[in-house]
Amino acid sequence: MTLDAVAREAGVSPATASRALNGTTRVREDLRERVHVTAGRLGYIPNAHAQALAGSTTNRTVGVICHDVSDPYFAAVSSGVMRAAAERDLLVMLASTFREPAREIAYVSMLRAQRARAILLIGSGIQDRAWERAMDAELAPYVRLGGRVAVVSRHRSLRVDTVRPENRAGAATLARTLTGLGHRSFAVLTGPPALTTVSDRLAGFREGLAEAGIGIGRVVEGAFTRDGGYAAARRLLACDGPRPTCVFAVTDVMAVGALAALKEAGLRVPQDVSLAGFDDIPLVRELSPALTTVALPLTTMGEDVIALALRERTAGQRSRVVRVTGEVVVRASTATPPVGV
Structure with missing residues (x-):
């Protein structure tokens, strides 16, 4: 089926039929409707590439x-x-x-x-x-x-x-919530520092802790992935000194990996160490235990x-x-x- 056939059947010129199907405003509404009805009845499918070439407004x-x-x-x-x-x-x-x-x-x-x-x-x-x-x-x-x-x-x-x-504000609110639970010793698992999401969430978490007179503790960098969170948590657990009571992963995906690493090390969450993330991806509600996080729509x-x-x-x-x-x-x-x- 061709455009010319649609035009003949609709009683319009091929140019008018083309403009009607491409969405241009330079066609009377009654003609546009007639062309679309005819094209649908004849099973005509416009050429997408040709439509793109007709102009960006019709793409x-x-x-x-x-x-x-x-x-x-x-x-x-x-x-x-x-x-x-x-x-x-x-x-x-x-x-x-x-x-x-x-x-x-x-x-x-x-x-x-x-x-x-x-x-x-x-x-x-x-x-x-x-x-x-x-x-x-x-x-x-x-x-x-x-x-x-x-x-x-x-x-x-x-x-x-x-x-x-509002990454910065959300992370600050999370920090206040965690200090409100009584935590005073923290560690943070972050992604690459050049990413603005990382810098904003890290800065907000630091600000929220500072309001309670608490330092941020260890910051361990990893890839912005599940495996990155797992590896960062493993490195955290290998550090000397007291273990933090709460770990904040700057994304839920990293927190999923961190949870696996904590369990693998024989630690119970939250009895031995609490864990929180950011984003509220659907998966974290099904984890055992379900993840505390900053929910975004x-x-x-x-x-x-x-x-x-x-x-x-x-x-x-x-x-x-x-x-x-x-x-x-x-x-x-x-x-x-x-x-x-």
């Missing part, structure tokens, strides 16, 4: 670039994006950078070439001026030509619309970021920020420390 593709879609955090946010995109009849192209900054910039360049309607960056920014300049060099011309960009938990130097979890964040990208902006309008507050959820992995510890 139905949204690009989502995240660190690792196998990570439950990114899977949950991406799920929200896809759900909202489906409601708008948009196609989502999903790519994982595996936390390689150069790969992220390359993917943005590819999406520009594909004339994607919007580009969504999901995941922590990197505190690196060269990376920031390279990313801005890709995004700025894309936006000037009508492309839409929005980000989740991204570095503040990018001048784009942002869904920003991950799926809603995905819905918010695509809505932000597609929302019209006025000329000269500053970048918009949707702030997301985390809520501390106390579960069975934390308890009052043992007497005398």
Whole structure:
């Protein structure tokens, strides 16, 4: 079935049929309806590549670039994006950078070439001026030509619309909650310090402890993964000196690995050591014990970021920020420390 056949059957020119199916506004509503009904009856499927070439405003593709879609955090946010995109009849192209900054910039360049309607960056920014300049060099011309960009938990130097979890404030509240349980000895398992999510959560946790006159204790760095949390916890347990009564992993995924390492070492959670995370990925509610964490509305964040990208902006309008507050959820992995510890 061809476009010409649809045009003949609908009684319009091929150009009008093409504009109607591509979504342009330069077609009367009655003609648009007639063409769509005819195309549906004849089983005509528009050529997606041809639609993309017709102009970025008609492209139905949204690009989502995240660190690792196998990570439950990114899977949950991406799920929200896809759900909202489906409601708008948009196609989502999903790519994982595996936390390689150069790969992220390359993917943005590819999406520009594909004339994607919007580009969504999901995941922590990197505190690196060269990376920031390279990313801005890709995004700025894309936006000037009508492309839409929005980000989740991204570095503040990018001048784009942002869904920003209050990582610092959430970590500070968690610290206050844990000191309220009576803990005075802590250790923190962190990811790479160049990631802004790491620096914000570590700074917030330190601030919350300082309010109670407590130092942060040992800080052990690991990969932002389950295996990274496991390895970091193993290194922590191998350190000399008293064992902390509470361990904070800056992501739930790291906390899952840490829990395995603690159990492997013969430690009971929370009887011997308490454990807390951040994000509230669905998995942590099913752990034994269930994990205390700072809950973020991950799926809603995905819905918010695509809505932000597609929302019209006025000329000269500053970048918009949707702030997301985390809520501390106390579960069975934390308890009052043992007497005398």
